[in-house]
Amino acid sequence: MKKNRWSTLDLTMGSLFVALTAIGANITSIAPFLVIGGVPITLQTFFAILAGIVLGSRLGAFSMFVYMLLGLAGAPIFAQFKGGAGIIMAPTFGFIVSFIILAFVAGKIVETxxxxxxxxxxxxxxxxxxxxxxxxxxxxxxxxxxxAPGDLSYQVVWGWMMVPLPKDIVLAVAAAVVGYNLEKGALSRSQFRRQNNAA
Known part of the structure; x- marks a missing residue:
């Protein structure tokens, strides 16, 4: 039987990942050495994946939904401390939307x-x-x-994404390692996991 309501602990864990994703979006303000070749290394995707595999599909996706809503409401929690409804029109807003879906799917894959x-x-x-x-x-x-730039094409846009791809693959694998080690360590013995397994 699935649990229909989240406990206070669930919501606390979800809030933690909202905060971590906000920090990850602007990690270079804390650690400026993470700007490599003029390209900032953000950790939003890392924490979105981790939210799914640690919190589970529903709570992980919900935490990313809350992250998006807070940013759209004006909280400066997106990359470069941006926030506000105008971000919807930004070319990069799709990546924020994807956090909700990827957290849900990643959570589903590991839940069973x-x-x-x-x-x-x-x-x-x-x-x-x-x-x-x-x-x-x-x-x-x-x-x-x-x-758009005059020579923009679908291939050019995908070409831009090849630049951060290697570091994103490394960070995705790192999220898997961190999530798995948490599961086999403290998380498996935690009240959070016990209450979710019992639900």
Whole structure:
């Protein structure tokens, strides 16, 4: 029987991942050495994947939904401390939307069988969802409502995404390792996991 209501502990854990994702979006303000070649390394996708594999599909997706809503309401929790409803029109907003979906899918993959290969599959699948939704949103934005470079094409937009891809793959695998180790360590003995397993 599925649990229909979240406990205070569930909501606390969800809030923790909202905060971690906000920190991850602006980690370079805390650790400026994470700007490599002028490209900031953000950890939003890392924490979105981790939210799914740690919190589960429903709570993980909900935490990312709350993160998105808070940012749209004006809280400066998106990358470069941005916030507000105007972000919806930004070419990169699709990546934020993808956090909700990838957290849900990643959580679903590991919920039935918490083995290390499942964590790797969940994390890489989450990254693929992030890239597919985010990149297609970006292309649509440039085609429909945002000023696009003159030589822009679908291939060019995907070419841009090849630059951060190696570090994102590394971070996705790191999320799998962290999530699996948490599960086999403190998380498996925690009240959070016991109450969810009993539900």
């Amino acid at each position: 069988k918490r083995t290390f290969p499942r964590y790797i599959i969940a994390s890489i699948t989450g990254l693929i969802i992030n890239y597919v939704i985010g990149t297609n949103w970006m292309y649509a934005a440039y085609q429909l409502w945002f000023e």
